[in-house]
Amino acid sequence: MNNYSTIFEAVGGVEGIRKIVEAFYPKVLKNPLIGPLFPADIDPVMERQTLFLSQFFGGPSLYSDQHGHPMMRARHLPFPITPERAEAWLGCMRAALAETDLPDELQELILVRLSGPAHHFINQP
Structure with a gap:
């Protein structure tokens, strides 16, 4: 991350x-495994994801300010993951x-950081 703290x-x-x-989301919607889990109107999902990831990656508490505590596992329980x-x-995130111009090391760091929550949401065998 070089000169950045977050x-x-x-x-x-x-x-x-x-x-x-x-x-990310056009890839999600085209994916046969996960696309059907998302609504056709993806714009609100994209906005919440932007707020959440901003907060998750060390930015301001935009998600919590608008939606309360993330409670991400609970929010994902209704979906078979x-x-x-x-x-x-x-x-899809990879x-x-x-497609970005972010350095490879930063891309990998983001994926490592997201893999914990992605696997924590698993609720089906």
Whole structure:
């Protein structure tokens, strides 16, 4: 991350997060394993994800300010999340990050940081 103290700063703040999210969700919607879990109107999901990732990666508490405590595991419990779906989600994020000009080390750091929560949400065998 070089001269940055947070991933949030290293990716360019909210606008950098938004670019990642905008590259990510078209891949999610096209993915046969996870696309059907998402609503057709993906814009509100993208906005919440931008707020959440900004906060998650060390930025301001935008998500909590608007939506309360993230409680991400509880929010994901209604959806059948298998190990394969967690990996598909991470694969879509990897592909989205590959489209950015972020350094490879930063892309890997982001994926490592997201892999814990992605696997924590698994609620189906």
